[in-house]
Amino acid sequence: MSTITAPTKDVPSKPRNLVEMNWDPITRIVGSLGIFTKIDFDAKKVAECHSTSSIFRGYSIFMKGKDPRDAHFITSRICGICGDNHATCATYAQNMAFGVKPPPIAEWIVNLGEAAEYMFDHNIFQDNLVGVDFCEQMVKETNPKVWAKAQSTPAPHSNLHGYKNISDIMTALNPFTGAFYREALVMSRMTREMFCLMEGRHVHPSTLYPGGVGTVPTVQLFTDYLVRLMKYVEFMKKVVPLHDDLFDFFYAALPGYEEVGRRRVLLACWGSFNDPDVCDYTYKNMTNWGRGMFVTPGVVVDGKLVTTDLVDINLNIRILLGSSYYDDWKNSQTFVKTDPLGNPVDKNHPWNQTTIPRPQKRDFGGKYTWVMSPRWLDKRTGDHLALDTGGGPIARLWATALAGLVDIGYIKATGSSVKMYLPKTTSLPEVEFEWKIPKWSNAIERDRARTYFQVYAACAALHFMEKAMAELHAGHTKTWTEFKVPQDAIGCGFHEAVRGVLSHHVVIKDGKIANYHPYPPTPWNANPRDIYGTPGPYEDAVQNTPIFEENGPDKFKGIDIMRAVRSFDPCLPCGVHMYLGNGKVLETHHSPMFGLQP
């Protein structure tokens, strides 16, 4: 059974001098991550990469035997920046298991809250965490020639964002002292106020419940949200051209930069924003209401949209071991033999997984991490694909664009792009942005997609606002549907965490949780080599990444590797280890093979 995830490359015949370089912990992500690499400084490439995680908490263990109604409160705590995505996904699984559909206004309130989460999180991650990798201080320390070039390169859209040269954008990104860094931080608070209006508090919501919400819908509630939304809309009209200018500059200043963080197009999106007009949370209708989501679910392989069917997506999820600190569960009980439509469910599916931790010493030749290896079985070829989310936005936009289903005016998926319309705001006229499917799945395009998705979320919120107000004015203010917890049931929820695919699978027996397995985006992105030897997405995206940094091994920051890793928006309250080995110091060449021509 083949498990190809990256095109195989010919091994060079002469032995390579490889220097071990490790970064542990990786900062400016959520959670702790370490990356271990071997760098070929002669060829200016990363030869090998291992990513490891160093924290285990055990949700799937301590949730056993608990009341199923508590699942969304508990699972919110899986993540400290997107916990509400977990809580929301858990309520989707609970709704299915309990057989309950929330009233439409509750769905719009949740959608408004989740849209605010995307608007907040992408903003703070892009401009306060990732942005520091592109700031003046960092660029001066890693690529002084690029800084010099930035100082003499005018920004093509300075009339829209106000920064004259590319170097001015970089200065504005300096942590704490940069003007744009601080503006983004302030904006991240306003977006969280929007979130709090709908879901109570951030990050762990208080007003979400299975069956609906506790938020009280009033004229004041929606006015308070809308006024802030329009300020965000105005802000984004300048942020998109600012980032386009910055990212396009890197391609121009460092030819070949498209290879940084590049991997095969193997993207997964599980869809986001349910439409109450079609979504009834039943498994038997899931194919249909999945396609009704305002971010279309899909698997994209080499640029082709393989499926948009959540049932299909569900059945082919496989959790593989290989390099992680767990025992196999082959001999543990099978919880679910068939799904509600009669399809067989595999032993390696989250419904049937049993988590058996076995803490042990770290061994890069064997087991080295707490992250398991989720894979998606491509029925066409039998491959277990190491899908990635690209940090979330790129996969969402790519799947939605190709599917061509979403059309709410503010957003239109065209088959090859997504158009996004922002109406007139206080000082700026209407604008239509278009995200076009890029040529590569690489660091720069993942980052660019993030800014565009901030706009997508704002556009979606404008639509949700109209729908919510219509319900309010029609007097439909009931926000919760009563339910009874069944003795035995199964449920699954599919959602997009900020960083990508999120699924929650629950099995209820005797009225209590018998099995619960959440799969957030980071295990999909940060996993290690599986039993078939297929490396995880971070590993293969970083491997064969060329080095453009001008420093040699003694001052090496690995900035190109960091940009590659951070483009995935790693969020793992788990850790990956990159440690510095005592590598051989080689003769280093200070004139890069790629990079600026003098």
Next chain:
Amino acid sequence: MAAENVPYGRVTQKPSPVAEVHILWITAGLGCDGDSVSVTAATQPSIEDVLLGAIPGLPKVHLHNPVLAYENGDDFLKFWYMAEKGQLDPFVLVVEGSIPNEKIKKEGYWAALGTDPATNQPITTNEWIDRLAPKALAVVGCGTCATYGGIHAMEGNPTGAMGLADYLGWDWKSMAGLPIVNVPGCPVQPDNFMETVLYLLYQVAGLAPMIPLDDQLRPTWLFGKTVHEGCDRAGYYEQGDFAEVYGSHKCIVKLGCWGPVVNCNVPKRGWMAGIGGCPNVGGICIGCTMPGFPDKFMPFMDEPPGAKLSSAAVGAYGRAIRALRTMTQATANKEPKWRHPRAELSTGYHPRTYGTM
């Protein structure tokens, strides 16, 4: 050469006796980083207010938090090694995430940060706490996981997780004589934490006395009142007017809210910028600031045992009072009779110099 023109008012400015202080922030407990993220939402003060010196008289603060740090990998971790060697004096150790029990297994690690150069194995978070707590000016637990164990310490957990005071000892004191400072919340309320940091900076500068803590080591001015005492729905409770379904604007104690017995100020101050919160906006209080969280509040959506009694007791009184108040309110909603457009003055004033009679 002219003498420097020193403004007169500079006499009011006194530099802090401690010029600089480092904050070493370990997020590598069993956590979700939610407290670090929460702190970026604070405005009273904001993180940049503190780091850029917006408040006078305080030491300069250097923050080492992995979520926000410029430095990466070894460049970031070097501050940990410096603190251990006494080269980063004074520093405050902030811990986020539950403290695991590393003694319950033969090998491996539940939580770790960095690699030990001698063994090439990860250094456990507990090892870092052992190395750094004795050298710290103060140790602060940020969020319920670090303070009391929280979610990861619930019944049936595999890691034996606990809070800082369980690990170091409830009577632990720093070398400067400070007890562990616990700022719970799941996550911690943004301004609660930053306000506590500001207090500690004042204390370090000699401008405030020992931080007042309750017997759970929480700042008393933040955690001294219950959710119920600060909730704007308490009026419904007093009137015996309870919600039967989620989404009602009334008191939600019968739907699972533990407000009457939970030490927390969130309904009073809102979640951030006065917006949001928990029961005040329709979210049942699940007791997330309390040492008993989460177990003593589960299942969350069930009516707490005491609520049946108290809501019944207040029911009869409430119905009667509401009826009486409705009557008085009806009277208050009518204007006095003398406000009319007729050609007669019936306000009680009898004019002698004008009038139609």
